[in-house]
Amino acid sequence: MLNNKVVIITGAANGIGKEAVKGFANQGAKVALIDLDMAALEKVAQEFNLQKGNYLLLPADVTIEEQVEQYVQKTKDTFGKIDVFFNNAGVEGVISLITEYPAKALDSIVNVNIKGIFYGLKHVLRLMAEQKSGSIINTSSIGGLRGMPCTSAYCASKYAIIGLTKCAALEFAGSGVRVNAICPAMVNTRMMRSIEAGMNSDDPDAAKDQYTNMIPVGRYAEPDDIIQSVLFLASEKASFITGAVLAVDGGLTA
Amino acid sequence: MNAIAPGYIWTPLLLNVNADKVKAAENLHPIGRFGKPEEIANVVSFLASDEASFIVGATISVDGGYTAQ
Numbered sequence: 001m002l003n004n005k006v007v008i009i010t011g012a013a014n015g016i017g018k019e020a021v022k023g024f025a026n027q028g029a030k031v032a033l034i035d036l037d038m039a040a041l042e043k044v045a046q047e048f049n050l051q052k053g054n055y056l057l058l059p060a061d062v063t064i065e066e067q068v069e070q071y072v073q074k075t076k077d078t079f080g081k082i083d084v085f086f087n088n089a090g091v092e093g094v095i096s097l098i099t100e101y102p103a104k105a106l107d108s109i110v111n112v113n114i115k116g117i118f119y120g121l122k123h124v125l126r127l128m129a130e131q132k133s134g135s136i137i138n139t140s141s142i143g144g145l146r147g148m149p150c151t152s153a154y155c156a157s158k159y160a161i162i163g164l165t166k167c168a169a170l171e172f173a174g175s176g177v178r179v180n181a182i183c184p185a186m187v188n189t190r191m192m193r194s195i196e197a198g199m200n201s202d203d204p205d206a207a208k209d210q211y212t213n214m215i216p217v218g219r220y221a222e223p224d225d226i227i228q229s230v231l232f233l234a235s236e237k238a239s240f241i242t243g244a245v246l247a248v249d250g251g252l253t254a
Numbered sequence: 255m256n257a258i259a260p261g262y263i264w265t266p267l268l269l270n271v272n273a274d275k276v277k278a279a280e281n282l283h284p285i286g287r288f289g290k291p292e293e294i295a296n297v298v299s300f301l302a303s304d305e306a307s308f309i310v311g312a313t314i315s316v317d318g319g320y321t322a323q
Contacts, residue, residue: 166322173284173319185308217310225308232300240261240293242285243322244315254311 001235003028006079008071010062010120011089013040015189016139016230019223020086022048023231025055032056032075034089062089062116065123072123082127084234087120088139090157092191095198098152106153113157114164121168125177132176135234138165140181140245145253150199158183162245169243178242180233185249186211188220216251256301256309261317262288285318 007024011017012033021044024031033041033055041057056078060067075082093109094102117138128134143151144158162181169179186192192208199207212220229248232238247253262268262279268288280287297316300306315321 169319169322170284174286217308221308228305229309232305237296237300239296240285240289240316240318241297241314243319244317246309246314247312248308249310249312250308251310 001027001237002084002231005029005083005234006032006075006081007084007086007234008032008034008075008082008124009086009088010034010116011139013037013044015191016184016187016223016226017086017088018044019227020088020230021050023224023227024084024086024234025050027231029084030054030056030079032058032071032079034058034060034062034071036061062120063111065119068116068119069123072127076127081131082124083134085120085124085128085134085136086139086230086234087117087124087136089116090139090141092195093151093153095150095195097150101153109153109157113154114160117161117164121164121179125168125172125179128177129172129175134177135238136168136177136179137230137233138179138181140165140183142183142185142247142249142252144181145183145245145247151195165245166243173242178233178238180238180241180243181245182226182229182233183245183247183249183253184221184226185215185247185252186220187226188222192220214252215249216254219250221248221250255311256306257313258294258297258301259313259315259317259321260289260294261315261320263294264288264290283318283320284322287318289316289318 007029009020013035038059058071060071091112094105140161141158143155144162165181196204196207
């Protein structure tokens with residue numbers, strides 16, 4: 001379905017970004033992996049036995065616009081086009097009441113989750129608009145649909161991603177480019193371990209149980225649960241879906 | 255159990271509607287056209303599959319950007 005498509009994945013070293021590398025590569029796509037650390041990217045390429053010529057490792061800081069411009073340009077120079085952009089890199093910040101929320105954590109969230117997503121859209125869309133084709137999936141969250149105590153900056157950023165998604169979708173709807181957002185519920189990754197420990201440092205498992213109870217299907221998502229929806233939105237089967245928000249959340253926001 | 259929210263789709267339901275009204279409705283879709291039946295079928299097929307097993311109680315807009323506005 002996605003054979004020979006060129007896919008950029010940010011946050012590719014861990015979590016759902018890493019699972020996306022596997023998912024897209026298995027469908028025959030050429031993948032450009034973006035994350036901060038080259039060693040971590042090499043590990044992913046090795047782990048999934050990516051074939052030479054079919055992947056590109058591009059360490060970059062998504063908060064620095066020139067570096068975003070570069071990862072887009074290098075992907076285009078190597079593979080000639082960009083068909084799919086999984087605009088996924090994100091951080092969770094700290095668990096804290098808004099009244100105590102540290103400025104440094106707020107800055108980090110604004111820089112990675114809002115500006116990083118924004119710069120990615122800005123530079124990838126320039127190319128996709130010229131091509132008159134492309135599919136972009138932004139990673140928002142259930143935190144972009146509902147408030148969750150002690151995650152104010154994170155939720156603000158995930159709501160922002162939905163706004164960016166809709167604006168970008170409307171700007172380029174007539175140009176053959178689609179822009180959508182996914183809203184995962186809690187996924188079984190390092191990010192949730194960090195949030196669970198932030199919620200209950202003495203007993204993070206108790207926090208995990210509490211979060212699990214919020215999900216009607218009774219379990220966290222596995223990264224693959226999320227990636228199946230990303231693969232679908234990336235494909236031509238989703239050709240009439242743009243500006244949409246897909247909750248992949250086991251019923252949590254229902 | 256999920257819902258899809260289609261935009262206007264080219265089906266026989268539209269055959270008795272005046273051409274100018276059809277054009278006006280088409281223009282309401284940012285993508286610039288109505289959807290085709292297969293574009294809805296593809297989403298239904300996905301939601302019915304195991305690949306969508308973690309999507310529960312969701313509503314997905316399949317509307318060429320109509321409700322993004």
